[in-house]
Amino acid sequence: MLISTRFAKIATLFSLSCLLSFNALAATTPTRLGPANLAVIVNEADPNSVEVGEYYLQARQIPPQNLIKVKLPTGKVKLSAWEFAGLRSSILPRLGPEIQAMVLIWTTPYAVxxxxxxxxxxxxxxxxxxxxxxxxxxxxxxxxxxVSRPYTDLGMRPTMLLPVESVEQAKALIDRGVFSSFRLLPSSAYLLTTSDQARNARVPMFPKPMQIAASQLSIQRIEADSIQDRKDVMFYFTGKISVPHLDTLAFRPGAIADHLTSSGGDLLGKAQMSSLRWLDAGATGSYGTVSEPCNYWQKFPAPSIVMKHYLEGETLIESYWKSVAWPAQGLFIGEPLAAPYASTQSALGP
Known part of the structure; x- marks a missing residue:
């Protein structure tokens, strides 16, 4: 990962403005996306995709008309621009104006x-x-x-990929997202400054350590290459090629975790740790880039921003997408409707 420092001052100033908002989180949650606003895209050529897609519709009570079926070659990691144009043009005309976001139920392809x-x-x-x-x-x-209706207001539908390498693990991921709304437990956010200086680009975007009583969240900034044996993880943001000790952690339902590195979004690649490992460990959402981005913080989730929106009651897909300034290379994975800090009354209608 190459080093870029052009925006260090901007990052610091922007982070300060975000930190102030942590002390003034609204007691009521904003309107957020709900099941009626989500299109579920499955690959008919992949039995795992079809099975998990049907399970997801039931688990989230998503209207059956929101299910879109496509046919893609299985096992192909990357699409050409031409192949992708055909895929996208086959999906968008089938989406009604109530659809504000999409989830892709497959593991591959994950790059264009x-x-x-x-x-x-x-x-x-x-x-x-x-x-x-x-x-x-x-x-x-x-x-x-x-913005609470991204398609209506901006003409865009934020998209997340829900991996299906294992049907059992995919269903467990969905269950974690659903369970995240049932009970709010005392949790911690772990924000690590590691020995890997090039991958510490987001450190200026970390909120300061504090206790947020209303959210039962403890924000902890730690100078270490990893944490272990923590049983209350809601957020874990770090910068390393590979993150050890994930098997010693317990993630809360709805947890978000990622590591800033060059190719975490290359899910099946071997060069660096795949973002899939976070989901395997129990996180509900993660992120990684699919091509060399250099370490612009704008190409990765800004922790203060994703945490702010999540704590205000927005869904995982909204909070995560809103935290990345330059998202072209970034792959969002997980269960999009997880919302551990939202009330059930705050979802959008059709």
């Missing part, structure tokens, strides 16, 4: 050239980014916004 498939589905394929992946990216209009 140098783009992630979740970003390409949301914003369209960005060919300019692929000319030089270490260049700055295009700003997302959704970044840190107060």
């Amino acid at each position: 050239e140098c783009n992630s498939i979740t970003s390409a589905m949301t914003l369209g394929y960005d060919a300019e980014q692929c000319k030089k992946t270490c260049d700055p990216g295009k700003p997302s209009p959704y970044f840190n916004s107060s």
Whole structure:
């Protein structure tokens, strides 16, 4: 991962403005996305995709008309721009105006050239980014916004991928997302400054240590390469090629965790730790880039922003997407409707 420091001052100033909002979180939650607003896309050629898609509709009581079936070659990690154009054009005309977001129920494909498939589905394929992946990216209009209907207001549908390498693990992931709304438990956010300086680009975006009583959340900033034996993890943000001791941790339902590195979004790659390992360990959402991004903080989730929106009651897909300024290369994975800090009354209607 190459080092970029052009935006260090901007990151620090922006982080300060976000930190202030932690002390003034609203007692009531904003309107958020609900099951009626989510399209579920499955691959008919992949039995795991079909089975998990049907399970997800039932678990989240998603209207059956929100299920969209496509046919894709199985096992293909990356689509060409031409192949992706055909896929996207087969999906979008089938979505009604009530659909504000999408979830892709498969593991592969997860990339479109140098783009992630979740970003390409949301914003369209960005060919300019692929000319030089270490260049700055295009700003997302959704970044840190107060928008609750992204398609209605911005013409975009945030997309997340729900992996299905294992049907059992995919169903457990869905269950964690559903269970996240049942009971709020005392939890911690672990924000690590590691020995890997190039991958500490997000440290200026960390909120300060504090206790948020209303959310039963303890925010902890730690100087270490990893944590272990923690049983209350709701957030875990770090920067390393690989993160050890994940098997010693217990993640709360709805937990978000990721590591800033070059190719965490290359889910089946071997060069660096895959973001799938976070889900395997019990997290409900994670993120990684599918091509070399360099370490611009704008290409990764800003912890202060994702935490702010999540604590205000927004869903995982909303909070995570709103935290990435330049998302073209970033792959969002997990259960999109998890909302551990939301009341059941705050979901959008059709």
